[in-house]
């Protein structure tokens with residue numbers, strides 16, 4: 001367990017992951033009924049961008065910081081699409097960010113700030129220091145429950161949530177890359193048996209394209225009604241030595257999620273490219289054949 005998200009908070013992969021999370025929560029909030037969020041790999045919840053860890057890599061500078069040019073947020077040629085603008089505004093509204101971007105909230109804090117009073121969150125985190133920070137952060141938030149547990153093992157017992165609607169976010173560190181994909185597949189298989197209608201969002205790294213293909217093929221037959229894949233590559237996916245891009249696979253995605261994400265992905269590709277033009281991909285790996293019209297999550 002060497003991974004610490006503090007080194008990577010706010011990088012280009014977080015921009016994709018968390019803007020998709022933002023879109024999914026918006027879709028869930030289209031209905032008044034409460035939803036549950038389950039975050040299997042929660043991290044510590046909030047990251048100081050002036051910390052030693054964040055300073056060492058400076059990854060956020062090629063991530064969220066590139067969305068911050070004033071002309072992008074307030075009109076002008078390169079205006080941000082509204083989803084990205086609202087996502088960025090929510091981060092800048094975090095107490096501590098009054099004078100600029102100092103804190104980067106992780107998935108649990110972004111979700112908790114977007115959730116309503118009746119929604120709830122279950123957070124799993126295995127690292128003792130990260131989990132104690134998480135506990136401290138949510139000590140007074142009765143909607144949020146923190147578990148010092150292996151998220152893969154805990155998930156089964158948390159499904160289906162009593163709200164019967166919601167989202168499972170699976171965002172592991174991929175320390176042992178190949179095994180992690182197989183572990184996710186086994187976890188999803190069991191989860192879909194217990195809760196076939198739940199929404200599941202899985203973040204995955206892209207180094208070499210061939211490392212990701214078996215997982216994408218597995219998703220095509222996983223049994224979910226709809227599976228959307230959203231990817232952003234800031235470099236060609238041909239080197240196993242570095243993170244060239246990342247993706248989000250969303251099972252039982254809202255029927256219009258592709259429409260919600262198209263402009264944001266295009267903008268991310270324009271703003272976050274590192275060497276040559278960045279590439280993005282947004283497509284349904286599984287699409288309901290008998291599309292009887294829009295059904296909400």
Ligand code: SAM
Pocket residue numbers: 001003004005017039040041042043044045105106107108124125126127130149150151152171172173
């Ligand atoms: N989801 C967080 C976010 O978006 O802000 C970041 C999570 S980070 C990529 C992965 C986290 O998973 C690390 O904090 C690590 O300690 C934790 N972790 C690793 N293996 C785990 C496991 N089996 N169960 C729960 N947490 C785990």
